[in-house]
Amino acid sequence: MRLVDIGEAAPGRDAWPLTEAQLGLWYVQRIDPGNPILNASQYVELRGPLDIRLFCRAFDRMAEEADSLSLVFAETAFGPRQRLDAATRPRLQIVDLTAQPDPVAAARSAMVLDTATPVDLARGPVSAFTLYRLGAEHFFWYERIHHLAIDGYGIVLVTNRVGEIYSALKAGIEPGPAFAPLSQALAEDAAYLCGERRTQDHAFWMTELSGLPEVASLASGRAVSGASFHRQTVHLPAALFRQLTGRADALKVTWPDLLTVLVASYCRRFAAVPEAVIGLPFMGRLGSKAARVPCTLMNVLPVRFADMEDAPLAEVAVQGAKKLMACRRHGRYRSEQLRRDLGLIGGQRRLFGPLINVQPFDMPPVFAGLDVALHILGAGAVDDITFTFRGDAKASLMMEVDCNPALYGADDTAAHAERLVAYLEGALVAERLADVPLASPAEIRRYVRDANATAHPVPDVTLVDLIEATMRSAPDAPAVSFEGRVLTYAELERQSRALAEQLACRGAGPDRLVAVALPRSLDLVVALFAIVRAGAAYLPLDPRHPRERIQRILASARPVAILAGLAEQDLFDADTLHPGDWTREPSGATLPVPQPVHLAYVIYTSGSTGEPKGVMIEHRAIVNRLEWMRSHYSFGPQDRILQKTPATFDVSVWEFFLPALCGATLVVAPPEAHRDPQAMARLIRAEAITTLHFVPSMLSAFLAAPESEGLSVARVFCSGEELTPDQRDRFHARIRGELHNLYGPTEAAVDVSYWPATSEDRSAPLPIGWPVWNTSLMVLDEGLQPVPPGVAGHLFLGGVQLARGYLGRPDLTADRFLPDPFRPDGRLYRTGDLARLRPDGAVVFLGRSDHQVKIRGLRIELGEIEAALMASGLLREAVVMARADRAGDRRIVAYAVATAALDVEALRLAVARRLPDYMVPSAFVILDALPVTANGKLDRAALPAPVIEGGQGRPAETASERLLARLYRDLLALDSLPDVEGDFFSLGGDSLSAVHLVLRIKEETGLDPGLGAVFEQPTIAGLAAVLDRAGIDHGLGPIIRLAEGEAARAPLFLIHPAGGIAWGYRHLARALGGQRTVYGVQSPALDPDVALPDSLEVLATAYVDRIVETYPSGPWHVAGWSVGGILAQAMAAELEARGLAAGMIAMLDSYPCECWRAEPEPDETAALLAIAGHDPLAHPDLTTRAAITAFLRQGGSPLGSLPDAALDGVIRVVLDTNRLVRGHYHRRFGGTVVHVRAALDHQDRDLTPGLWAPHVGAIDRVDVPFLHPQLTSPAATAEIAPQLARRLAAFDTEKD
C-alpha cells in the first residue's frame, strides 16, 4: 500500500496530503505528541546598528512568501493532511531584555524553553520568531520551526531571505525574486511519485541495498528518539582542515566526500562490523523547482561502506566518493519508502546507523552593516548518533556530535568527539586505514599500557621446589583427604617420592611425559606429585573417553610411562603401571631436577582439525598462576580445598597443587560426586570445605538444589564458561561466601584474569575482569590495533603464563602464538574469544570468533566433530553447529549429506567411538545438499533447526496474545493465526496499519497501548507483554473507555448487561464517540477474587461512586441494555438521592424486576449460552458448565478468548444475575427515562415501557424494529445512536 497519492480524493480543496518526507516525521511525532524534538531552532546573533523597523518589514515580507510557516496539520480518515492557515502566519515578536541583569542568559533560557515546548500541529502556528534586544547594538534573532514544515536547508533559505530583503531595503533596491510557492514543491513531489525517474531510482536502490546487513549502531540497544540529545562541539584544528583539503585535492575528491568516507570508516570500526550503513542527509533539491521553496524535502540516504581498510587510502577515497555520487544521483527516492520496500519498519530494524552530515558552506546570513553569527539550537530528532561538520568555506571546520541519551552517555559523546578527531588526524597521514588505531593515543596509553602494568616478583622456581618446601615445613599437616582417609604431607612426600624414583627409572625426567588415567583417589594425587617430582610433565587422560581418541593422543605425546588403574588398563595397548605395582617406600635415589622452563603438564584440548592438541605448560607459567592465587586470595594452612574437577580440565591444576603451596588440605571428592548437587552440598558441609570451583552451569544446578541453601564457604571460583549476573545474585542469596569469576584458556596456565563477583557487584554482563600478575590482556582488531572501550575485538593474552605451544605441532603454535607488537621479545596468544573493554578497563567476554564452543564448560572445536563425522566413511559432507534456538539451550547439531542410504543411529555410534560423550551431536539432520551462499560458501544461516525442536515460536496462549494474534491476522489479512514470534511489520504491517492496530486494541480492551509500543515491540509476545504490564486486564476492568470524545462534553456511561462485561456496546460507543467519551461500566464480580455483591442496589450505589469519581462535575448520562437498564434506573435514583444531576437516563429494552420474579427459574446454562450469542435451543447437548466452557473456547466468541479466571468470572456473574434481579425492589427516580423498545420482540408477553410508570417520573419512548438480543448490533445501533445523540445534545446546550 502506498501511503500517499496526491491524486486521491482530498477532503477539501485546500488540504494536501503530506509528502513522503513529511509522513515519516508525522509518525515520529504521532508516536509521542508531547515530544518537542522536532522543533528545529537556531538564532542569529546580530551586532551593529540594526534598523528594527526595516528588519520587521523584511521579516513580514519573508513570512508572506514562505507558505510552510503557516501550515497546520490534521489527522483525517484519509490519513494526515496539511493546509495553509493564514491566521497562523508568524509575526515577529520583539522582546527587550536590555533591563535584565544578564540579557544574553535571559535570551538563551527563553529560547531553550521555547524549543522544548511541543507544538500543537493541529492548531499551529508551527513556527515562532523572536528578536531579543540585548543591548543598543546587540540582538539575537531566534527562529523555531517544526520539522514537518521545514528542513535544515529550508531554514537557511528563510534566514538568508530576511537578510537579503533587509540588505536590499537598506540599499534602496528591490530584493531578488520571491520564494516559489509551496504548491510547486508539492506538485513536483507528486509528479515524482508517479514518474519514470522514481522507477529507475527504485531499481537502483534495490540493487544497491540487496543483502543489506543488520544495521549496526555505535551503541548497543535501540531506542526511539528522545526529547533531547547530548551534544559535544569541537572546533577542529586548522591544521587538520588543511590536511583534509590538501589530501582531498591530491586524491581528486571533494573534502566533504573524503571526510564522509573517513568518518564512515570510524563508525564501521567502532561498530566492529564488516560493513557500515551510514545515513547521509541529502537536501534533495538539486535540479528541482523546490530549490527555492522552504519546506521539508530532506532525505536521508543509506550508504554502505564495506571494510576496505587494507587497501590504499587513495582507493578507499575514490571508491567512497563514487559510491556517494551514485547514491546522491538517486537521492530523491525516500528512505521511508526504502524501509517499506525492504520491510524495515519498527522494532529493531533500521535502514542506517550513524548519520554523517557535512555542510561545507554553513555561512551566516548577510545583513548589510551588521556582524552576523549563526548558532544552531535544535536540528531534529537524534535516533542514534549524528556527526555534523560545518565548514565556513574558508579555513575552519566545526564538528558537532549529537547522541540519543537513551543509548549514549554524555561521556560517550565526548569520547567519540575526542577519538574521532584523533582518528581523522591519523587517517589523513596514513597510507592505509588499517594502520590507524581506532583507539586514541590516550586510550592506548591507558588500556594497553597502564591496565597491563602487572609486573610482580615471583620466585624463579619450579612447582617441585614449592611443594617440597611445604612437605618439609609442615610434615604432620593433613595434605590430602579422600573418603575418610588422610595423607599427611610427610606421607604424601614418601609415597610420591617412591613413585617418582620408580618413574625416573623408566625414563621420566625434564620435558618427558608420563600419562595418568586414574579415577579420583589418593593415588591420583600421589601420581601427579610423583610425576612432577620425577622432573617430568604429567599428561592426564580421561578413562571415559573413547579408546580411539586416547590412542591418538598417546601416539602423538609418547609418554615414557602410563599410570592407570586396573579398570583402565584395557584402554591401552602399552604396558601400564597400576597402583598395586607402585613402589611405596623411597630408596633415596637422586631424582632428575626440572628447571622453571621445563614442562609441568600437558593437557589435550579439542582441535579444529580433528586432532586433539596438547598444550604444553612450563613450571614458570603455572608457578606464576598459583603464587598469584595464593597471595591474592590469602590462602593459608586453615584452608580445605575441594578437588572435584577431572584432571583433564586444567582447573584441576590449582585444585591439586594450590594446597601444597600453603600447607592447606586437599579434599578429594568421590568419583562422580561432582555431577550430583546434593552429594556436593553434603560433602562441603561434612568436610568443612573453604574453597571450591564450579563451572557456572553446574553452579546454577547447585544453587537450584535445596541442599545448597545456607551453605557457608570462604570462596567459590567460577570459570570455564560465562558467569551470569543472575547466577551471581542467586549465589549471594543462598550462600555465604565470596564468589570469584576467573577466565583463561588452557594455553595460558589456567586463568589469566579475575573479577570479584561480590554481592554489591551490579555488573551486567559480568566481566572477566583484570589481568593477573605478569600478564596482559589486550582487545585488538583484525589488524592487531587496539580498540577503545565499548568496541568488540579479539582478546589477546601476553605474559609469563603463556604455554610453550602445542606438542608436536609447530604449525598450530605459530598460528596462535604471535610476536607481541607492543613489547619486543614478547608473545601474544590469540584466544579466539571476542571481548570488549569497559571504560574502567575491565574486560567483558562476548563469545567466540571461531567455531569453538563451550558446552557445560567443556571446550569443543566443531571441526573435531566434523572430522569424526567424516571419518565414519558414511558421509559426503558434514557440518556441525552449536545452535541456541532457544535461550539458554545450546545444542550440537550435525548436518550431513550421506553417500548412500543412511541409518542415523549407525552414524551416531560411529561418532561416539571417536568423541567424548559431550561432543557427540544431540541431533543429526540429513540433507540432500548443504546450503551455500551466492559466492559458494556454506550458508550457516540457512541450515534448518532440527525438526524435533518444532517451529519458531509457540502458539498464542495468554488472552493478550490470542487477542493480538487475531488482530494481526485480521488487519494483515493472514491465512492463519501467527505464533507469538509473529512480528507486525515482518508480516506486512506498516505505519498506517499500526495506527489501526492501536485503534482496534483500544476498541477491544478499552485501553491504549500507544503507537510507540507497536514500534518498540512488534511481536505478539512483546506487545502482549506491554499490554499485560499496562494492566490491560483484557478489558475486564471496572471502567473501560469504549470511545474517545471531546472532554468538554459530559461522557456517557454504559452499564453492563447480565454477563457483567460492557464490550457489547462497542458499536454504540463508536457511533456516539467523537462527540463525547463513552465509558463501559463492568461488574466487579468479574474478578473471581472479589465477593459477589449483596444486592443490585449495592451494585448501583458502587457504580454511582465510580462514575462520579471518573467525571466529577456531572451531569451523568447513564444507559444500559437489559439488566443494564435496570441498573441505570437504580443509579439514577441514587444520583437523585444524593442531589446530583442525572443526565440522560436510557434503557435498552429493560423491564422492571417484578416482571421476572413471577417467572420460573431460568436455565443457567442456557443463560450463559445466550450471553455468548448462541441459541440455547440449538445446543441441547450443552448441559454442564464445563461443556459450555469448552464449547466457547472452540468458537470464535470473544468470551472464548478470555483467560480461564476471567471466563470463570463471567460465568459466575451471569449465574448470579438472576438472584440480583429477583431480589431487587425499585426506588423511584423522579426524572425522565428514555426507553428504547425492541418492537419486534415480546410477542408472547406484554412487556411495555409503561411497566416503568410506578418507578420513574416520565417515560420517553422510542421503538426500534429489532429483537431484544439484536439491540447492540451495528444495524440497531444505526437507529438507536442518533436518537440517544439528540437527547444527549440537549444537555450540552443546557449546560452552555
Place this chain on the structure above:
Amino acid sequence: MTITLERMRADVAAMIHEQPQDIGLDDNLMDLGLDSMRLMNLILAWQEAGVDLDFGEFAEEFSLAGWWRAIEAKRARG
C-alpha cells in the same frame, strides 16, 4: 573576465573529471555527478566573475542551458 557558456562548460567538466565536449547543454548535471559541494565551488568562482545568481537559482535548473538562460534573464533585467 566575463562569464561565457563555454567557460562554464569547461569549469563543470574539470569539476567532474570529464571532457567539455562530453557535456551536453541540456544534460542533467546531477546525473553526471555534480553535487551541491561542487556546485557551490563553481558558483563561488563564477560570482567572482560577476555572475549574480545565488545557489537556489542555480539549483532550480540543473543544466548548462538552464543556467545560461537564468544568467541572460538576469542581464536583461539589468
